Amino acid sequence: MDPTGKEKIAKLIKEARLRKGYSQQQLADLAQLNLRSVQRMEKAEVLPRAYSLNLLATHLDLDIEVFEEIKSNIAAVPGASPTGNNQLDKKSTKIILSTTLVLLTVLLTAAFLSQSSGFPETSFELFLFLALIVAMNGFLFWRIWKDN
Known part of the structure; x- marks a missing residue:
């Protein structure tokens, strides 16, 4: 198995x-x-930043070009990211936003309805209000989850 860029850099430093x-x-x-x-x-737990690599290269008499070449090879691999899996991060963010939106909607709607003595006067007004809330949530979910 080929060592990763982090492992190559770790081996060079050690x-x-x-x-x-x-x-x-x-x-x-x-x-x-x-x-x-x-x-x-x-231990190849992290991919060092350029600043750290420059400091280490200076004190260990290493050529910084070697580090830069390894880092550029990491960036050239499709789907590779020095900071981790970007797709997973985006999906996690979308899930958190969606969950927060649902909770906020339920809590704010309940708070509004419980504090309002004159609204809704009829069931029709209640269902119209709830339909508006669902439509707004649908639009926000569409904006969150659409592919960019």
């Missing part, structure tokens, strides 16, 4: 650090990074 004889703490101190950040980079 090998260079060991070659220099630095501990993770020493490297973190030299590069003015958090120890936990260095640990995450070496």
Whole structure:
């Protein structure tokens, strides 16, 4: 199995650090990074930012071009995203928005109807009001869920 870009970068950082004889703490101190950040980079838990890579490359005598090439290869892979699965993030956001919309609609409608002594006077007015609420929700759901 081919190593991912994060794994390649992690291996480069760890090998260079060991070659220099630095501990993770020493490297973190030299590069003015958090120890936990260095640990995450070496375990391939994160894809380091360009700033961090520049600092590490400087202190480990690595060529920054190697890091940039690996990162550009990650970006060139279809569907690959350094920040995670973007489609999943969008769907989660849509689900959260939809759930919030439903809850807000129910609560605000109930609050309005319970505080209104003269509305609705007839069942027809109630059903007309509820139809308007459903139509507005339908429009908002359409706007949230339509494919861009």
